[in-house]
Amino acid sequence: MTDAEPTTSDARSRIAARLVGRERELELVLAAVGSGRDLVLEGPPGTSKTTILKAVTEEWGIPLLFVEGNADLTPAKLVGHHNPARVLREDYSADNFVPGPLAEAMRQGGFLYIEELNRAPEDTLNTLLTAMADRRIEVPRVGLIEALPTFRVVASMNPYDNVGTTRLSTSVSDRLNRIVVAYQDRAAEEGIVALRTGLTGTLADRVIPDAVAVTRGTREHPAVRQGSSVRGAIDTALVAHELLRLRGRDEASGEYAETFYDAMTVALSGRIHLDEATETTPELVLREIWEDRFVLEPAQAEPG
Ligand SMILES: Nc1ncnc2c1ncn2[C@@H]1O[C@H](COP(=O)(O)OP(=O)(O)OP(=O)(O)O)[C@@H](O)[C@H]1O
Ligand SMILES: [Mg+2]
Numbered sequence: 001m002t003d004a005e006p007t008t009s010d011a012r013s014r015i016a017a018r019l020v021g022r023e024r025e026l027e028l029v030l031a032a033v034g035s036g037r038d039l040v041l042e043g044p045p046g047t048s049k050t051t052i053l054k055a056v057t058e059e060w061g062i063p064l065l066f067v068e069g070n071a072d073l074t075p076a077k078l079v080g081h082h083n084p085a086r087v088l089r090e091d092y093s094a095d096n097f098v099p100g101p102l103a104e105a106m107r108q109g110g111f112l113y114i115e116e117l118n119r120a121p122e123d124t125l126n127t128l129l130t131a132m133a134d135r136r137i138e139v140p141r142v143g144l145i146e147a148l149p150t151f152r153v154v155a156s157m158n159p160y161d162n163v164g165t166t167r168l169s170t171s172v173s174d175r176l177n178r179i180v181v182a183y184q185d186r187a188a189e190e191g192i193v194a195l196r197t198g199l200t201g202t203l204a205d206r207v208i209p210d211a212v213a214v215t216r217g218t219r220e221h222p223a224v225r226q227g228s229s230v231r232g233a234i235d236t237a238l239v240a241h242e243l244l245r246l247r248g249r250d251e252a253s254g255e256y257a258e259t260f261y262d263a264m265t266v267a268l269s270g271r272i273h274l275d276e277a278t279e280t281t282p283e284l285v286l287r288e289i290w291e292d293r294f295v296l297e298p299a300q301a302e303p304g
Contacts, residue, residue, distance in 0.1 A: 012030065014059055015059050022052060026055075036149075038152055038153040040173075041156045043156075044182075044183070047181040047229065065110050067101045067114050067115070068114075068115050068116065069114050069118065069155070070119045071121060075124050077100055078101060081097075083097075083098055092141040093141065106146065109147070110150070112152070115156045118168050122169070125172050131147070186213070189230050193233050197234055197237050199238070203251045210260060212237075214290060215236060217289035218271070221289060224272050224274055227272055236267040239263040240259065244260075257294040261294075272286075
């Protein structure tokens with residue numbers, strides 16, 4: 001795969017087979033990276049960003065290098081550094097340079113995936129901008145590092161994140177394309193939970209829709225600043241399935257709903273972030289969401 005070769009429809013369907021839904025986002029990502037562009041994926045946690053990039057880079061046969069954007073991400077951490085012990089013995093050389101993720105991605109023609117780009121310090125962003133613009137960087141005592149044609153910078157940002165966050169400066173945002181990813185619909189999330197848990201059978205047929213429904217409920221509750229992603233639904237389904245099994249109950253049991261609530265507290269209470277102003281607790285919020293599903297709309301929650 002090079003810049004000159006667009007992704008074929010065969011390749012595209014192979015990538016799509018590893019994703020539930022996301023046809024549009026995949027197409028937009030392929031259009032951006034296939035045309036040699038760098039981009040930022042903007043969306044809350046758990047919205048397929050890594051899954052899409054893994055599928056694309058594996059199809060292209062190139063590495064995906066992760067780096068977390070935070071205040072500690074110095075230019076030296078991003079580019080690489082000289083091994084201090086070896087420098088003492090041998091002096092600086094290209095040989096004792098330990099490449100950082102940027103140098104690795106450029107040399108190997110991989111995607112450099114920077115999570116929470118907006119948290120990285122300004123001088124680190126500048127280093128990155130140079131690499132993106134020139135497709136090469138000059139490293140003192142190492143020389144020129146040139147990027148293979150498939151090198152890309154893909155960043156991610158969480159729009160709801162308000163802890164330790166600065167907005168991207170216009171000089172950075174002006175150099176990136178942007179693709180927004182939102183939560184998927186109910187049917188797609190049920191498909192993801194089925195795929196990732198591998199649960200099947202009549203109990204799974206009840207547990208999976210319930211897990212997705214209550215997880216989606218955490219995103220709509222007025223006291224919640226940020227609810228749970230589909231990761232919470234995956235864990236709710238697994239924990240509920242196991243807890244029901246441990247208690248010897250099935251989907252028709254009168255104790256199903258109470259058992260399901262216990263599983264929700266395990267899988268979801270740590271995953272919902274309440275508004276600072278609110279007096280309530282994650283457990284009370286979960287109880288309200290549980291009541292919506294199992295008491296107020298029992299018809300929807302019934303098996304079959
Ligand atoms: N469209 C999808 N198809 C299949 N599995 C998915 C899909 N979206 C998410 N998942 C599953 O949900 C989980 C979270 O997805 P992923 O890691 O891609 O999210 P992310 O956007 O990278 O999140 P974060 O911002 O927290 O890194 C993974 O277990 C992944 O397998
Ligand atoms: Mg991710």
